[in-house]
Structure formats: C-alpha cells, structure tokens
Amino acid sequence: MNFLGEVARWFADPAHWQGANGIPTRLEEHVLMSLIATAVAALVALPIGLLLGHYGVGGAIAINISNIGRALPSFAILVLLVQLVGIGAIPAFIALVALAIPPIVTNSFVGMRDVDPELRDAARGLGFRESRTLLRVELPNAMPVVMAGIRTAGVQVVATATLAALVGWGGLGRYIVDGIANRNFVEVFAGAVLVALLAAAAEIGLAVLQYVLTPAGLRSRIKQERQAAVSIQAQAEPAR
Amino acid sequence: MLLAAQDPWIRWDWVQSHTQRITDATVQHIELTAIAVGLGFLLAVPIGLFAWRYRKGRGAVLSVAxxxxxxPSLALFALLVPYTGLTFVTAEIGLVSYTLLILVRNIVVGLDGVPAEVRDAARGMGFRTGAQLLRVELPLALPVIMAGVRIATVTTIGLVTITALIGEGGLGQLILDGLVRDFRTPLVVGGVLSIALAILCDVGLGFLQRAITPWSHA
Known part of the structure; x- marks a missing residue:
C-alpha cells in the first residue's frame, strides 16, 4: 500500500476520531487555545496601539516592538517562557499571547497614523469628543490595517500552538511530535495536513472578518493594504 | 517536574565542559541559515524576474507563495519527512521554500515599485531591456529586495531551531535536548544564543541595507 493510502486509512480509522487523543478533541483544544489567545492579545494590544496612534506618540516603540517580535525565534521564546511559568496549558497560553501582541500593536498604530488628518480635523470641527473621534472616525478608517494585524497574529498563534506540543500541551501538534518520537510517519503526515488545513482556515476566516468589519466604502482598500504591506519593509510578515 | 524546581537557569560548569558542542551547534545553525538564504536567493532571482515580467505568471506565483x-513550518517539515526522512535535505527543502517565498515576493514588489516615468526615461535614453534592468530597475528595487533578504535571514534563524525536531537543528538541538532531559542549561543556552543570533543578523543586515542603498533612507 502506498504512503498516501496509509494516510487516508489513518483518517478513516474511527479510533482516531474519539477519545482524548482523537481528532475532534485535539482540534477543539487547538482552536480554543488559538481563539482565546488571539482575543486576549487583541484586548491588550488594541487599546495600546489605538491610543498611541490617536495621540501620535510612541511611534518608535510601536513600530520597533513588531520589528523585534519578528526577529525573535518563536520556538525559543515559547520554550523560555514556558520555563518561566511551568509546563502545561497556561504557560503555552501566556507565550502565545505574548507573541500575538506585537503585530497587533504595530498595525493598529500604523492604521491610526495613516488616517487622513483632515478627517480628524473635520471630526473635531463638528464637535466630536476625543473618544468619539477615535471610535467613530479614526477606527473605521483604520480598520483594514488594524484587522490585518489581527489576521497576522491569529495565523501566527495557530502555527505556534503547534509547537506547544513540545512543551507538554495538546493540540494538533501532538500528532506531529508524537509521530516523530515514535517514527510513525503516517501520523506525522496526517497531523501536518490537519495543522495546514487549520492554518488555512484561520487565514480565510480572519480575512472574512476583516472584510465584514471594514466599512463597505473602504473594502477596496483591503487588497491595497495587503499589497502595500509587502512593499513596506517593516511590515512583511515572517513565516512561523 | 519536581527536579525543574531546583534546576538552576544555567550551570556554568556544563557550559564550560560543552563549549565545543555549543560552538558546533552555533556553526551548524549559521550554515543551515546561509545555505537556505543563498540557495533561496539564487532560485528567487529568475522566478521573481519571470513573475514580474510576465503578468500571467505573476498572479499564480504570488498566490502559490x-x-x-x-x-506552519512544523507542518511543512512534517509533510516532507515521509519522502526525504529525518535528514538535512528535509530541513533545507523546508527552509529554502520559505526563503524563496519571501524573496520572490520582495523582488516582484520591489521591481513593481519602480516608477513608470523612470522606466520611460530609461527607454527614452536608449537603454536596452537588459541594461535597463541591471542599471535602472534593479538598483531602484534594491531596498525592498534587501529587506527581503533581511526578513528571510531572520525568519530562517527562527525556523532552524524548529528543524531540530527532524534531526538537524543547530541551536534548536540544544533546546530540544534540554526539553527532553528536563535540564535547563542547554535549553537556556540554545534559546538565548538563537535569539541573540537573530537580533544580531537583524541589526547587521539593517545596517548593510542602509549602507548599500543610502538614497532610500531619509
């Protein structure tokens, strides 16, 4: 039997669809961990990036935080953070949140800075308070870029959560790590397929969210932003 | 786990008695990175030029990239393992794919960024296609291409640590060793050195980028 046939058999085996090491359980762990980590990172990072961008202060910090974040090997960071906090779900969670914060801070800062200053003036001229200017004028205009940051962070979290299998956590990375340990390459391959599919689903899901949250009139900008993001050296995304 | 509580962050006697191993791991890390970036660059130039010149090819190349x-890198390595085994080749195929993707993208975007007026002026001055590419378009695209080299290098340094899982990991090997033996010192040494190497290359290539394209920075 050829190799891919064995992989197909692995997927067809009902034993792999139940119990604590079954696909549904591992998938649920991976998805929940990624969702919560990305959401918590957004809750921490968005206020920082949006406020710094609104007041136009701390630009050097906001930009450099993601340059540094980009440079750091996520595996080394994950392992060292886990050493600080201990083995298990919570340390992995903290590490994932820490890795997801930089791109969100930087993109929300850049997005806010790039809002046409005339719009800000107009809002002030209309008597908008600061908070209303920020939330009703600047944020909607900055949305394509802000959401691009969350998209980058989210996909990165899904990828890094795979590595968390190495530091005693579950998720889909378990199949790859355990498979390698046992020289069971069918399991390794199946796990890799699942992880790749989940990463693609995260990318597509967050792209849809980005589209939905961007005001209808600005949606044509999403594509432009993605192209522009590549050309601005500081913003190109690293692989995980 | 109980041991971990008493295990110090670093035991200098271990570091001293393993300097050779640490040096070897660092050298291997740099080698794996250099091969991946070098090979990726050699492949990326023709592919990038093709994708840039032929509009039909571009969409396909950029979407595949x-x-x-x-x-995720661990998944990519894992997808290769059944075919190429737990080997150096598997590690390099995975690493080169990532550097290739980054570099092709930056070459295309960099060349795209050359203003149409500049291109017209070059043609008006009688440049042939090849000379125009070499003397006008590539120099103007250089800052973005260099940024690609920088990102590719730093990214690869991070990815090499992960290739430890498939047997060829440079400093990642030390990290993995520490994890498996539940012994912090190699883990901390490998982790800290890989982080230091990444930051060093990021800063170094940043300077190089500015030095060879002085016109691109205010």
Whole structure:
C-alpha cells in the first residue's frame, strides 16, 4: 500500500476520531487555545496601539516592538517562557499571547497614523469628543490595517500552538511530535495536513472578518493594504 | 517536574565542559541559515524576474507563495519527512521554500515599485531591456529586495531551531535536548544564543541595507 493510502486509512480509522487523543478533541483544544489567545492579545494590544496612534506618540516603540517580535525565534521564546511559568496549558497560553501582541500593536498604530488628518480635523470641527473621534472616525478608517494585524497574529498563534506540543500541551501538534518520537510517519503526515488545513482556515476566516468589519466604502482598500504591506519593509510578515 | 524546581537557569560548569558542542551547534545553525538564504536567493532571482515580467505568471506565483506561506513550518517539515526522512535535505527543502517565498515576493514588489516615468526615461535614453534592468530597475528595487533578504535571514534563524525536531537543528538541538532531559542549561543556552543570533543578523543586515542603498533612507 502506498504512503498516501496509509494516510487516508489513518483518517478513516474511527479510533482516531474519539477519545482524548482523537481528532475532534485535539482540534477543539487547538482552536480554543488559538481563539482565546488571539482575543486576549487583541484586548491588550488594541487599546495600546489605538491610543498611541490617536495621540501620535510612541511611534518608535510601536513600530520597533513588531520589528523585534519578528526577529525573535518563536520556538525559543515559547520554550523560555514556558520555563518561566511551568509546563502545561497556561504557560503555552501566556507565550502565545505574548507573541500575538506585537503585530497587533504595530498595525493598529500604523492604521491610526495613516488616517487622513483632515478627517480628524473635520471630526473635531463638528464637535466630536476625543473618544468619539477615535471610535467613530479614526477606527473605521483604520480598520483594514488594524484587522490585518489581527489576521497576522491569529495565523501566527495557530502555527505556534503547534509547537506547544513540545512543551507538554495538546493540540494538533501532538500528532506531529508524537509521530516523530515514535517514527510513525503516517501520523506525522496526517497531523501536518490537519495543522495546514487549520492554518488555512484561520487565514480565510480572519480575512472574512476583516472584510465584514471594514466599512463597505473602504473594502477596496483591503487588497491595497495587503499589497502595500509587502512593499513596506517593516511590515512583511515572517513565516512561523 | 519536581527536579525543574531546583534546576538552576544555567550551570556554568556544563557550559564550560560543552563549549565545543555549543560552538558546533552555533556553526551548524549559521550554515543551515546561509545555505537556505543563498540557495533561496539564487532560485528567487529568475522566478521573481519571470513573475514580474510576465503578468500571467505573476498572479499564480504570488498566490502559490502566499498560500504556502500560511503553512506552519512544523507542518511543512512534517509533510516532507515521509519522502526525504529525518535528514538535512528535509530541513533545507523546508527552509529554502520559505526563503524563496519571501524573496520572490520582495523582488516582484520591489521591481513593481519602480516608477513608470523612470522606466520611460530609461527607454527614452536608449537603454536596452537588459541594461535597463541591471542599471535602472534593479538598483531602484534594491531596498525592498534587501529587506527581503533581511526578513528571510531572520525568519530562517527562527525556523532552524524548529528543524531540530527532524534531526538537524543547530541551536534548536540544544533546546530540544534540554526539553527532553528536563535540564535547563542547554535549553537556556540554545534559546538565548538563537535569539541573540537573530537580533544580531537583524541589526547587521539593517545596517548593510542602509549602507548599500543610502538614497532610500531619509
């Protein structure tokens, strides 16, 4: 039997669809961990990036935080953070949140800075308070870029959560790590397929969210932003 | 786990008695990175030029690059393992794919960024296609291409640590060793050195980028 046939058999085996090491359980762990980590990172990072961008202060910090974040090997960071906090779900969670914060801070800062200053003036001229200017004028205009940051962070979290299998956590990375340990390459391959599919689903899901949250009139900008993001050296995304 | 509580962050006697191993791991890390970036660059130039020149090819090349880029590195390595085993080749195929994706993208975007007026002026001055590419377009695209080299290098340094899992990991090998033996010192040494190497290359290539393209920075 050829190799891919064995992989197909692995997927067809009902034993792999139940119990604590079954696909549904591992998938649920991976998805929940990624969702919560990305959401918590957004809750921490968005206020920082949006406020710094609104007041136009701390630009050097906001930009450099993601340059540094980009440079750091996520595996080394994950392992060292886990050493600080201990083995298990919570340390992995903290590490994932820490890795997801930089791109969100930087993109929300850049997005806010790039809002046409005339719009800000107009809002002030209309008597908008600061908070209303920020939330009703600047944020909607900055949305394509802000959401691009969350998209980058989210996909990165899904990828890094795979590595968390190495530091005693579950998720889909378990199949790859355990498979390698046992020289069971069918399991390794199946796990890799699942992880790749989940990463693609995260990318597509967050792209849809980005589209939905961007005001209808600005949606044509999403594509432009993605192209522009590549050309601005500081913003190109690293692989995980 | 109980041991971990008493295990110090670093035991200098271990570091002293393993300097050779630490040096070897660092050298291997740099080698794996250099091969991946070098090979990736050699492949990326023709592919990037092709994708830039032929509009039909471009969409396909960039979307394939984008889609592959979404695949987490551990998964990509794992997909290769059944075919190429737990070997150096597997590690390099994975690493080169990532550097290739980054570099092709930056070459295309960099060349795209050359203003149409500049291109027209070059043609008006009688440049042939080849000379125009070498003396006008590539120099103007250089800052973005160099940024690609920088990102590719730093990214690869991070990815090499992960290739430890498939047997060829440079400093990642020390990290993995520490994890497996539940012994902090190699883990901390490998982790800290790989982080230091990444930052050093990021800063170094940043300076190089500015030095060879002085016109691109205010």
């Amino acid at each position: 984008g889609a592959l880029y979404t695949i």
